Amino acid sequence: xxxxxxxxxxxxxxxxxxxxxxxxxxxxxxxxxxxxxxxxxxxxxxxxxxxxxxxxxxxxxxxxxxxxxxxxxxxxxxxxxxxxxxxxxxxxxxxxxxxxxxxxxxxxxxxxxxxxxxxxxxxxxxxxxxxxxxxxxxxxxxxxxxxxxxxxxxxxxxxxxxxxxxxxxxxxxxxxxxxxxxxxxxxxxxxxxxxxxxxxxxxxxxxxxxxxxxxxxxxxxxxxxxxxxxxxxxxxxxxxxxxxxxxxxxxxxxxxxxxxxxxxxxxxxxxxxxxxxxxxxxxxxxxxxxxxxxxxxxxxxxxxxx
Amino acid sequence: xxxxxxxxxxxxxxxxxxxxxxxxxxxxxxxxxxxxxxxxxxxxxxxxxxxxxxxxxxxxxxxxxxxxxxxxxxxxxxxxxxxxxxxxxxxxxxxxxxxxxxxxxxxxxxxxxxxxxxxxxxxxxxxxxxxxxxxxxxxxxxxxxxxxxxxxxxxxxxxxxxxxxxxxxxxxxxxxxxxxxxxxxxxxxxxxxxxxxxxxxxxxxxxxxxxxxxxxxxxxxxxxxxxxxxxxxxxxxxxxxxxxxxxxxxxxxxxxxxxxxxxxxxxxxxxxxxxxxxxxxxxxxxxxx
Numbered sequence: 076x077x078x079x080x081x082x083x084x085x086x087x088x089x090x091x092x093x094x095x096x097x098x099x100x101x102x103x104x105x106x107x108x109x110x111x112x113x114x115x116x117x118x119x120x121x122x123x124x125x126x127x128x129x130x131x132x133x134x135x136x137x138x139x140x141x142x143x144x145x146x147x148x149x150x151x152x153x154x155x156x157x158x159x160x161x162x163x164x165x166x167x168x169x170x171x172x173x174x175x176x177x178x179x180x181x182x183x184x185x186x187x188x189x190x191x192x193x194x195x196x197x198x199x200x201x202x203x204x205x206x207x208x209x210x211x212x213x214x215x216x217x218x219x220x221x222x223x224x225x226x227x228x229x230x231x232x233x234x235x236x237x238x239x240x241x242x243x244x245x246x247x248x249x250x251x252x253x254x255x256x257x258x259x260x261x262x263x264x265x266x267x268x269x270x271x272x273x274x275x276x277x278x279x280x281x282x283x284x285x286x287x288x289x290x291x292x293x294x295x296x297x298x299x300x301x302x303x304x305x306x307x308x309x310x311x312x313x314x315x316x317x318x319x320x321x322x323x324x325x326x327x328x329x330x331x332x333x334x335x336x337x338x339x340x341x342x343x344x345x346x347x348x349x350x351x352x353x354x355x356x357x358x359x360x361x362x363x364x365x366x367x368x369x370x371x372x373x374x375x376x377x378x379x380x381x
Numbered sequence: 382x383x384x385x386x387x388x389x390x391x392x393x394x395x396x397x398x399x400x401x402x403x404x405x406x407x408x409x410x411x412x413x414x415x416x417x418x419x420x421x422x423x424x425x426x427x428x429x430x431x432x433x434x435x436x437x438x439x440x441x442x443x444x445x446x447x448x449x450x451x452x453x454x455x456x457x458x459x460x461x462x463x464x465x466x467x468x469x470x471x472x473x474x475x476x477x478x479x480x481x482x483x484x485x486x487x488x489x490x491x492x493x494x495x496x497x498x499x500x501x502x503x504x505x506x507x508x509x510x511x512x513x514x515x516x517x518x519x520x521x522x523x524x525x526x527x528x529x530x531x532x533x534x535x536x537x538x539x540x541x542x543x544x545x546x547x548x549x550x551x552x553x554x555x556x557x558x559x560x561x562x563x564x565x566x567x568x569x570x571x572x573x574x575x576x577x578x579x580x581x582x583x584x585x586x587x588x589x590x591x592x593x594x595x596x597x598x599x600x601x602x603x604x605x606x607x608x609x610x611x612x613x614x615x616x617x618x619x620x621x622x623x624x625x626x627x628x629x630x631x632x633x634x635x636x637x638x639x640x641x642x643x644x645x646x647x648x649x650x651x652x653x654x655x656x657x658x659x660x661x662x663x664x665x666x667x668x669x670x
Contacts, residue, residue, distance in 0.1 A: 194402045
């Protein structure tokens, strides 16, 4: 994609005339040299955009097609016949209980890892220099440990202490999720305005009221993001459940893993994959769209009443 | 440091509260990682057998050093190639999102939407896309001599899956870190006559270097130790560390356990070394500026 701008630079460029800032806004639309005509730029940019969209979406196309394919034999580019029969597996008792286990696992991890991440982030911010950095480093440490290695080493101790599989999986996944939740709160606290709390205290609020009316609303966006990420760690986990659960804990990814590891299960793989990715996508949309709409509405109002 | 007693008392009370606040988050991490390392080390040396009496043995280390070394090399290869591709594609996505106002928003939303997709599903989807009779082959008809991507010797499908998932992550980090600073500077440079290419090379790339370095570190460590895609899309031999460890761990032969633990420990050490080396490099380059 960068071939055109590259030749652009190699060619002797003539000094371009300065243009109004409004025209220059938004980057690569302007051509300042002789290499590429002004009209070619939008075309290059559009092609580039289409390629990126294809890169993102193409891997999901066979998934969507297989989920509605009744028959799809080898050389055919599109399914020979369509049906929604494959979706019947989602109503089967085994799938439903696996979905419930996944939901429970994701919720348990999120409910524990979110407040712990907040506490860790608050402590890291409040502690001076070296100590704060040490807390930061410890909370990021699980990122350095491959999950399979973490789980394998801890497994025998969990067994000897008779920790139930579900509790063991939750404990390990909380540790795996903590870097994400702590980081979310850490970046939110970096731009947090302490003076709001000070003002509230000056105005006579007690610490509980400050927590309820100042800190919680200001950190609510970060809390939602942290909770969502931690939920995903539990909801989509495969390796921890496989190694600790030892087959006793059946979640949606476990069903998917066993379907995907043998051939001839394309429809099942496709439908189970959709069952894993669609619910979080809805949650993500529900969480982000209202914010986008509010920002848009605010921008429109500002335009209407300057 | 503090001249009066009262502020110092107040300060240390605050500090004590912060330490108490840190404990619930720090203790599980330290405990689980500590127990895991100790457990893996003891088991790799035969000191914590699943059944039977503990007998100190270095067999798991000495007996399979060659295989273990080969697995580490395979994992390093996968991690490095996937990381380089993720950085390139992620950078392109970020540049496009920052440069194209309307279409950029669509690309940003689509790219962010793939982040919640677990690697297991990404791997399943890549299998349907890239296997020998997969979707791409049906659409384009791969030439007969083309090496198979799924299960092939070069881990093609594994690397594409990592690049697909992790480029979205890299783009998210880059966009988040540059959104504010980059637009104004690009506008100024454009007004002064800089071409798009010059703006990318002289403004966007230098500004994105810290975010690129951090995300490279995270991606390389993640892809080194990740299991799902390597297991579903890789060949049976040679094995990356994760696949080797899980196979040995699940083996009916209990003697394989110590070897699984040695593999796990080596992977863990590699991750920690990579992160520490990365932090040192990051700090060094920050000091240079």
